[in-house]
Amino acid sequence: MEGAAAAAQLPPLERLEGLRVYPGDPLCTIEEFAPGDGVYVDEKGIVRAAVVGVVRVDYTSRRIWVEPAPLKPRMPRKGRSVYAHVYGVPREDLALARIFADERMVPYNGYFNGVIHISQASDRMLKSIYEAVKPGDIVKASVLSPQPPYMLSLKKPQDGVVLAFCSRCGSPLYRVPGRPLLVCLKCGNEEQRKVSPNYLLTVRRR
Numbered sequence: 001m002e003g004a005a006a007a008a009q010l011p012p013l014e015r016l017e018g019l020r021v022y023p024g025d026p027l028c029t030i031e032e033f034a035p036g037d038g039v040y041v042d043e044k045g046i047v048r049a050a051v052v053g054v055v056r057v058d059y060t061s062r063r064i065w066v067e068p069a070p071l072k073p074r075m076p077r078k079g080r081s082v083y084a085h086v087y088g089v090p091r092e093d094l095a096l097a098r099i100f101a102d103e104r105m106v107p108y109n110g111y112f113n114g115v116i117h118i119s120q121a122s123d124r125m126l127k128s129i130y131e132a133v134k135p136g137d138i139v140k141a142s143v144l145s146p147q148p149p150y151m152l153s154l155k156k157p158q159d160g161v162v163l164a165f166c167s168r169c170g171s172p173l174y175r176v177p178g179r180p181l182l183v184c185l186k187c188g189n190e191e192q193r194k195v196s197p198n199y200l201l202t203v204r205r206r
């Protein structure tokens with residue numbers, strides 16, 4: 001087994017305990033320690049890590065296993081941008097949103113609760129939050145607080161609504177270059193939002 005051990009570049013036995021490993025990393029030979037959880041034995045009798053984690057060794061029972069590293073769940077981070085779906089306006093000064101993706105539009109594993117206060121809904125003073133967002137809108141927002149419910153802001157130039165729907169007929173609204181309001185191409189309705197420059201739908205000028 002010496003040959004196989006040398007070929008696999010095994011770490012010194014005394015350094016195994018506490019070693020951070022990745023799947024496939026060689027740990028020892030099967031003669032040295034009996035495999036427990038989080039490891040596997042290859043065809044040459046080398047015990048290898050099966051998961052990302054930390055090596056644990058019991059020198060008395062001569063067992064080795066890998067404790068999986070707790071996977072850090074991806075979460076919204078303060079100061080970063082996220083995408084959120086506005087689903088409710090319980091008061092004229094407050095909108096509720098479900099954060100569903102990070103700034104690269106990579107979806108989170110589930111939703112996080114977000115809150116947009118009227119003071120953070122626009123770079124202008126508003127009388128009602130409806131002047132900036134409405135339920136159904138998808139917004140790009142900056143995260144202001146470190147934990148849920150996340151306080152969100154649309155104040156920055158790049159933040160705001162990226163997709164909105166007509167309050168009358170439900171069709172998607174379009175941005176018209178040079179015009180402040182979003183337009184429904186189906187029913188002609190015009191609506192105000194705090195629009196992000198990343199708004200998805202734009203009408204071409206004829």
Ligand SMILES: [Zn+2]
Pocket residue numbers: 166167168169170171184185186187188189
């Ligand atoms: Zn419409």
